[in-house]
Amino acid sequence: EVQLVESGGGLVQPGGSLGLSCAVSGFTFYTYWMSWVRQAPGKGLEWVANIKQEGSEKNYVDSVKGRFTISRDNAKNSLYLQMNSLRAEDTAVYYCVRGGWFFDYWGQGSLVTVSS
Amino acid sequence: DIQMTQSPSSLSASVGDRVTITCRASQGISNNLAWYQQKPGKVPKLLIYGASTLQSGVPSRFSGSGSGTDFTLTISSLQPEDVATYFCQKYDSAPRTFGPGTKVDIK
Numbered sequence: 749e750v751q752l753v754e755s756g757g758g759l760v761q762p763g764g765s766l767g768l769s770c771a772v773s774g775f776t777f778y779t780y781w782m783s784w785v786r787q788a789p790g791k792g793l794e795w796v797a798n799i800k801q802e803g804s805e806k807n808y809v810d811s812v813k814g815r816f817t818i819s820r821d822n823a824k825n826s827l828y829l830q831m832n833s834l835r836a837e838d839t840a841v842y843y844c845v846r847g848g849w850f851f852d853y854w855g856q857g858s859l860v861t862v863s864s
Numbered sequence: 865d866i867q868m869t870q871s872p873s874s875l876s877a878s879v880g881d882r883v884t885i886t887c888r889a890s891q892g893i894s895n896n897l898a899w900y901q902q903k904p905g906k907v908p909k910l911l912i913y914g915a916s917t918l919q920s921g922v923p924s925r926f927s928g929s930g931s932g933t934d935f936t937l938t939i940s941s942l943q944p945e946d947v948a949t950y951f952c953q954k955y956d957s958a959p960r961t962f963g964p965g966t967k968v969d970i971k
Contacts, residue, residue: 783960785908793900793908793951795960807958810865843907849955850898852919854907 750774750853752844757858764834768858770827770844778802778822781848784829786840787857794840797829798848812838834862866891868954870963876971883939885966887952892932896956899928899937902965903948911950912937944970 756768768784783798797808797818806818817830827844839862845851867890877883887897895915902908910919912928915935925940939946947970952963 792965793902793953793962795953795962798958798960809959849896849960850910850913850953851900851908852910852913854909856907 750846752846752853752855754842754844754855754858757842757860759861759863760834761864762835762862764862765830765832766834766860767831768829768842768844768860770855772825772827772844772846775846775853777820777825780846782820782827783845783848783851784818784827785843785845785851785854786838787843788837788840791840796842799827800848831860834860836862838862865959866893866954866956866961868952868961868963870950870952870966872966873964874967874969876969877942878971879942879944881942883942883946883968885937885950885952885968887930887935887937887963889933889935889954893954893956895931896954897928897930897935898953898955899926900951900953900962901946901948902951908951939968942968942970 751773753771760766784796799818815833819828841857843857844855846853871886897915899912900908916928927938949965949967
């Protein structure tokens with residue numbers, strides 16, 4: 749059974765940093781592109797970033813470029829999102845998802861709240 | 865960047881009705897389009913990719929069509945469990961933009 753389990757969300761002040769992790773099981777992690785997608789409360793879906801199988805290629809939505817870093821550890825079957833210089837508009841549920849183009853498996857999400 | 869729009873933003877239909885949702889890209893994206901269903905309080909679920917390929921396990925009452933800039937998601941016979949918000953998403957290039965969503969409920 750494919751499982752993606754996010755952790756690391758919480759409350760952070762504007763300008764602060766937070767790191768999300770996603771532990772993956774049930775499929776051969778290192779053979780898949782992976783992505784992060786977020787959803788602000790009561791809003792739609794926004795793709796945030798993706799990363800190639802070996803980590804050599806990464807793409808980001810413009811609004812997070814230079815602030816967020818996606819990474820992975822294939823030995824640990826884990827995906828990460830380091831978020832710096834956080835803003836109120838980054839408040840959202842962050843989903844770890846399988847795929848680099850369309851997304852066939854989703855984690856349950858981790859809520860990140862940016863507020864003073 | 866290519867923008868995605870959906871219409872209508874919401875609809876109400878009766879059980880058994882045929883429901884059609886439209887997604888439009890501001891530039892051509894070939895058939896690089898996916899559809900997702902998000903039930904209230906739940907995680908999004910992939911329904912269709914490649915504009916018309918049904919994801920494994922998705923009921924056959926769901927279908928997708930289109931290419932280029934105009935796409936449709938059709939529910940051939942609406943069921944109570946189809947109450948959800950439906951999102952289209954382009955994946956021809958980065959950013960992998962989602963449409964704003966169409967909320968479907970039962971009349």
